[in-house]
Each structure stands twice: as structure tokens, then as C-alpha cells.
Amino acid sequence: MDNPNLGGEPGSLSPGITVLIPAYNEAESISDTVNSLLAQTVQPAAIIVVDDCSTDGTAEVARAAGATVVRPPKNTGSKAGAQNFALPLVETVWTMAIDADTTLAFDAVEKLMVALDEKEVAAASGFVVPRYVRTVWERGRYVEYLFAFSFLKPVQDFFGKPLIASGCFSAYRTDALRALGGWSNRTMTEDIDLTWRFYFAGWQVRFVPDAVSYPIEPHDFKFMRKQLRRWSHGFVQNVRLHWRRVLAVPTLRMIVAVAAWDAMVASLALVVLLPLMIVLFSAPILMVAYVADLPVVLAPILLGAIRRRETARALASIPGFLVLRAVNAFFLLEAIWSELIVGRPLRLYEKGH
Template identity: 40%
Template sequence: MTITVIIPAHNEESGLPATLHSIKTQSVPPEKIIVVDDGSTDRTGEVARSYDGVTVLRPPRNLGSKARAQNHALPHCGTDLVLAVDADTVLAPDYIERIKPAFDDPAVGVAAGNVQTRFTRTPWERGRSTEYLFGFHWHRPIQQLANSPVVCSGCCSAFRLTTLTAFGGFPERTIVEDMDFTWSQQLEGRKAVYVSDAMAWAADPETLTYLRKQVWRWMAGFMQNVRLHLPRLITRKPMLATWIIVALLEIILAPFWWATPLILTFAMHKPISGTLVWWAGGEFLLTVPALLYAAKRRRLPVRQVLFNLPFVYLNKAVNLYYAWKALVIELILVPLRLSHSLTIYEKGR
């Protein structure tokens, strides 16, 4: 099968070289590489053109979202598959080699690999590294076994071109096109696939400012897709609907879990020391075994993985705030026409 790599890029001159190098050195090289220089004001286009075999497309104006930039490149593909890669994501040398076989099954419409963090320099990156280790070595494999992946990550997803174009291209109706397409494909009876051994490393927000922008977009997009798809998923794809409902319940119940030590101490007059030990023990059992397994799979130093663990609670606090904000706005206020859905795409770094 032939494959085209599409890289949407807006002011990505610093991260783009590593991305392009990782694509140019694939064990199974792509037939085409297209960089969409989406209204950049830096040297993004110049950097992309300096690589042999890279086609650079520049729309007449900034298109305003990753999905629109990707759709701008679709007419120029002409291959069996399309691999969408973020301009700050680095692929393992055998990523294409490992992702292609997923499409030997004609029912597969989209597939994506295992995403980990490129850098762990700041508290926010360290927290994200823990989230990714847990999610991609616990949640994703279980969802794959149940044939119900919740999302094929947009930073490194491969698509069957005929299926993608028949759908109308990358969906622009929600702020997170990857989740929208993943759910839509499964609603149409096609498969979304997680390929655990296809590795990619994404550059994540290194500051709280960028983390807030990214998480707000992710959470608002999740709730937009819940509003758009969940009723049909319950009847057509109940296992996927179950994962989504569990995620919603986790968001709703998380404040109560976090407040449990205070509730037990002040409302039920339990000793605070015992309460904290019980709560911390529960957190330990829910997270550490999966992280140790992930560290073994990725051959990471256990000490480094455990050192990063406390930082995940900073990220969890940000996640929870924006999850609740998105729930209220996208699932309550928007249907009541008391607020507007998020449509402005802001970069997360």
C-alpha cells in the first residue's frame, strides 16, 4: 500500500526538522510528504522546502484549524493511505512499517500508534509523561481488545484515503477531529485500531499557559463529540459508549474522590493519618502497577517513572477543571443556547 504523510504546520520552524527527519528515515519510506504551511509567520515553509522530496502547500490565508489544513492537502495525496503527523511529533524509524499491516483488514478505516512524551523537562511535561504511560499501556490495550478504541491520536494517525474522502475529509464540525473520526468510523461499522508497537513521541505543553489551552480544547472537543455521537453509540456501538460513559462518570465523581480524606476526617471524624494512608494506598494500587508494567515495556528506568508520578496530580487538577467547564458549557449551556461551542483552535505549545 502506498502512503502520503501530511504535516499541518503553523509557526513550527523549530520542531519541524526533527519531524521531517524521522519521516525521511523510515524503514518503509512514504511515497509523498506534504507540509501545509498554514499561514506561518516564521521560517516554517523555508525549513520544509529545504528537504528533498517534500511538497509545501501554503493556503492563501490561515485556515484556523488542523483539520482544515489537512483537508487542504487531501486532493494532492493520491495514495492508498494518509498518515497525519503533527509538526512537533517524532516517529520511530519503523512507524510506517508497523502501522501499514493494520490496513490489510479492509474493514479498518483508521489506525494509530503508541504516543509518549518527547521531553520531561518541566512539571507539566513530567505529569503528561505519566498520563501517557498509563493511558497507552492500560486503557488503550483494553479498548483495543474490546474493538472499541476511544481515540486514534491525531498526532500520528493513518487513514484509508477512500474512506476518508468518502466521509468528506477530516471532520471540521468539532474542535478535535481525531476523536470525531474515530467514533464516526465505528458508528459506520468500520474499525479503528491501536497498534501498540508503532511508537511516536509528541512534544507536550511545557508551561501551564499552553497546557490550559490544550486541555480546554481536548475537553471541549470530547464533550462536543459526546453531544454529537453518544445517543447513536449506545445502540450501534455499546462497548464504545460504555468507555465514554465511564469517562463521564469519572469526571463527575473525581471531586468526591479527591475530597474523600476531608469528608472522612471532618464529617465522619476519622483520624486524618489513617484516612490519608487509605486514600494514598488506593491511588497507589490504581496507578503504580500499570506504570511499572509500562516502564518494563518501554525499557524506562523505574526510578524516573516513579519520580514523575507526583507531577501527574498537577495535570489532573487542570484536566478536572476544564473537564467540568466543558461538561457544563458543551452539554448543558450550548443545548440550551445559553453559550457558544468552542470553535477557535489554539495551539497547545
């Protein structure tokens, strides 16, 4: 546990939800985030922005928008650190974590809270759609999310084991969160770490597709690279850290195994084997393998897009998805190589946008 003294007696919490927003140099986006929280059908009891020693006036903007602002004495170095700094201040039964560049649909909190009514549920996360879909990277991410949140997550939720309660928009039972020591910064992806620890402690996690959030995704390769590195290394770090305990959770171990297979074997095929075969056999026609699974992958993507009335946007974003998929595969292999083979773990938390 990173922070064993997180304060708060389980019985002393009042009804309602407190929103924690870790922020480092988010002056441009923080007011949209706070405003979308203030416009919710279910109002949060408190909105706390953790200004992690920003230099761009984030605190002033957040305060002007109506949030309570707290500031650690020095930069905590990670999102987990900023969130843990504010966790002792939470006085409500529920705690919500939301990124400083994320806005919510007007009823997102209300929809999310329905899932948390169940006594055994400690965390719930919602649907994620990029707020801007303009560059090739944003388009790739848009299709990736449509696939993940329209198909993969509902299936995982059916088996009661969503792989991750997304860090950009999730709500938690405060006492359960405190009992686990809050968020951990021992890996690059604190949300995977926390979600799995809830499972180990016997809690359930839910995915709520009707609760929609809109984060700003990396718009160029520079930022996308940072984010993909962090996510890839974070996943490998969590598998390495928790693999024994994951094996003891029947459905979770299957879902993690599929994700690990995808990270390793599929990435290897995409980035190494296929190019090798194309060169060795002098058969450029084998490049069709890069798009061979599209007919099937497109089915849930288009269904999700039709439901959102964004079919044209989804179709136009498919090339971006293919590019992002290949780049993602590269970073996953790089993470496996660095973390597991040469023992060069990623320790520096870099913002992806």
C-alpha cells in the same frame, strides 16, 4: 460534512502512504518531524506539509528538509481545516496524519501499516511517548500516556473499539477518509469525531502499541491549559454531538460511558467532594484519597516503564501525574459546565504548544 468535495476517485489511488503535516509556526520542530519520516524503514510516497500561513518561516524549513509544502490562501483556523486542504492532493491508498512537533521511531510507519492490511480497518494509531520529560507537566503527561497506552488502549483494542485514533499519529484508508468528508472542525477534537464516524460507518480502528511516536508536550501551565481546555471541550462536544449514534455501537458506548463517568463523577469527587469533606469534617487525613488508587494505577505504569527501561523516570514523574490529574479534572468539569449547562461552547482552536 465540512468539505464534501475532497476529490480523488477510490479506484485511482496508487499503493503507498502520503503523510500530511498541518503546521502553524512550527519552524523549530518541523525539520525533526520530516527527517524522522525520511528515515523510516517504509518510505512514504509523499510528505506534504500544510503551512497554515505561518509567520516564522515554517514553509522554508520544511521545504529544505525535503517535504512538499502547500499553503492555503488564508489560515484555516484549525488542524482539521489544514488537513482537509491537503487531502485532495493525496494519491495513495493510505493517508497518515502527524503533528508538526512529532517524530517517529524508525519503524513506526512499517508497524502501523501491518494493522491496515486488514480490509475492514480504516484507521490505526500508535503508542505515544512525550519526547521531552523535564517539567512537572511533561512528567505528568508522560505517566498519563504510559497508563493510557500500556493499559487502557490495549484493553479497548481487545474489544475492537479504541476510543480515539490519536490525531498526532494515525494512518487512514484514504477512500474511507474521503467518503466521510475528511476531518471535521465542528468540534475541538477532530480525531475523536473521525474515529467515531468510522465506527458508525461500519469500519474498524486499530491501536498498534509497537508503532511509537514522540510528540512535544506542553512544558508549562500556559500551554497545558490551552491543550486541556481543547481536549476537555472536544470530548464533551463529541459526546453531545454523537451520543445517539454511540448508543448503537455496543462496545463503544461502554467505553465512552466509562470515559464520561471519569470526566464527570471522578472529577467531581477529586475537585469538589474531597476538598469539601476535608473542610467540613476537619479531617486533613482524608487527603490520602488523592493517592489511594496509586498502588493499582502504578502496576500498568511501571510495567510499561520497565518494558521501556524507564522505571526511574516513571517513578520520579508520579508527583507530576498527580498534579496533572487534578488539573485535568478541573478542566473537564469546566468543559461540562460551559458546554452542557451554561451553553458557552469553545469555538476558538488554540494550539497547545
